[in-house]
Amino acid sequence: MSMRFSGAEFRRLVFGFGLAGLLVFHEGLAQQTVPPVREEQARQLWNTKFRSKRPLGARPTSGTADTTGRPSPASAPNVDAIMGAGEDALVGITFWRLRDSRADDDQEVRFSERGRNTAWTPERVEAEAPLAAGENVRVGIETTRSGYLYVVDREQYADGTFSTPVLIFPTARTRSSHSVTAGRLIEIPSWEANPPYFTLRMSRPDQVAEVLTVLVVPEPLPDLQLGEEPARLTAEQLRDWERRWGASSTRLGARAQVGMAYTKAEKEAGSVRARLLTQEDPLPQTIFSLKADPGDPLLVNVRLPIVR
Numbered sequence: 001m002s003m004r005f006s007g008a009e010f011r012r013l014v015f016g017f018g019l020a021g022l023l024v025f026h027e028g029l030a031q032q033t034v035p036p037v038r039e040e041q042a043r044q045l046w047n048t049k050f051r052s053k054r055p056l057g058a059r060p061t062s063g064t065a066d067t068t069g070r071p072s073p074a075s076a077p078n079v080d081a082i083m084g085a086g087e088d089a090l091v092g093i094t095f096w097r098l099r100d101s102r103a104d105d106d107q108e109v110r111f112s113e114r115g116r117n118t119a120w121t122p123e124r125v126e127a128e129a130p131l132a133a134g135e136n137v138r139v140g141i142e143t144t145r146s147g148y149l150y151v152v153d154r155e156q157y158a159d160g161t162f163s164t165p166v167l168i169f170p171t172a173r174t175r176s177s178h179s180v181t182a183g184r185l186i187e188i189p190s191w192e193a194n195p196p197y198f199t200l201r202m203s204r205p206d207q208v209a210e211v212l213t214v215l216v217v218p219e220p221l222p223d224l225q226l227g228e229e230p231a232r233l234t235a236e237q238l239r240d241w242e243r244r245w246g247a248s249s250t251r252l253g254a255r256a257q258v259g260m261a262y263t264k265a266e267k268e269a270g271s272v273r274a275r276l277l278t279q280e281d282p283l284p285q286t287i288f289s290l291k292a293d294p295g296d297p298l299l300v301n302v303r304l305p306i307v308r
Contacts, residue, residue, distance in 0.1 A: 043252045046287050050090050053144040053182035057280030089247075089292040091214060091300050092284025094140040096122035096262065097131065098197055109262040113195060122262040124285050127253050130307035136197040139188045140270060141214060142277065142284055143298065146181040148220050151188060152213040152238060153230075156303070158206040165213070165233040172226045180216060183276030185269040202306055210304040215241060217297040245297040249290045257285055 101110045101119040110119040122138055131137065141149060150170070155163035169188050170178035180186060189196055225231060265281040288300050 039252060042250075043254065043287070046090060046252060046289060047254075047283055049088065050092065050144055050283055050287060051279045053088060053090075054279050054281075055183055055276055057278035088144045088294075089290040089296070089298055090144045091216065091288045091290065091298055092140075092142040092286065093214065093288070093300075093302065094285040095125050095127070096138040096140065097125045098122055098136040098138070105261055106264060108264045109267050111196075124257050124260045126255070126258040127251075127286050129258075131200055132307070133200050133202065135200050136195075137200065138197050139212075140266070140284065141180075141186045141188070142182075142184065143180055143216050144182050145216060145298065147179070147216040147218050147297070149178050149180045149186055150213075150215040150217070150221065152215070152233065154211045154213075154238075155203060155207050156209040156211055157204065158208050162211065162235070165235065165238045167224070167226075167231040167233055169230075170226060171230060172228050177273055181276075183269075183278065184273075185266065185277055187270035191267075191271040202308075207306055209306055212302045212304065213238065213241070214300045214302065215245070215297060216299075217245075218295060241299060242301070245299040246301075247291045247296075247299065249288050249300060251286060251288050253286045254283065257282065 098120040099122075101121040105121045110121050112119040120136075125131065125137075141151070143149075151168050152165045153168050154165045157163075169186070174190065177190075178186070189198065260282065263282055265275075265277060268275040269277045269281070290298055290300065292298055
């Protein structure tokens, strides 16, 4: 994500990343891994916990699973007893690839752009799947806790150094929409942006990755000067956030959802602030579980290696 900002460049917000080897990391903190045998069980528990934090949907429930295989409240396990009532430190991230729409795609989730003869449909991509330069993507973020969302981008280079961190969300234009709660989907860039996607490009030949820092805090961060364009931070500011709020985390992806097209519910939630995702709507593609106490900020570093 090359961040050199003029007014026109911000509207284009060029992402320079590939999605091979998505992982969570902190300097000095090792990522926890889940043994393959337990991974499906863990994902089911996280799914149930994540879903239970969302508001109820309109669909009536019974004692059996619905058509998507989700357990109804009557049959769902008591995840509070298994995971712990306070273990709701979950952050969900979904990456969307924009592909040409097909005849069987929902008409309501397609979108077109001036100068193009075909429409696009967003579809989920697997975290480890590489994306080619020139592809267009969107990012969706949801959390089980209420608070305020901040997203920082850095480029990583072959010698291990980083670019200046840039706060890409919120800006002065999006400040009113950066509060989050369970069920609220924040999509970057917004559908009002021009264009409403990031184009994957490299800013330097030795760039090896993008690093996104996703931060959810109980109260807005003081002393941040937000302008119309993304704000440059200092490396010291970001290191201080990581030192104070960094925690070990575990990541699990939903393999069965790879390639699933954007839904009407997700588009509504991503574009209409009053619309929350419900327990009946799709869950994030990747869920991160953090070892954070109730009320603590949640900080996830996501490294996105670039594939040439």
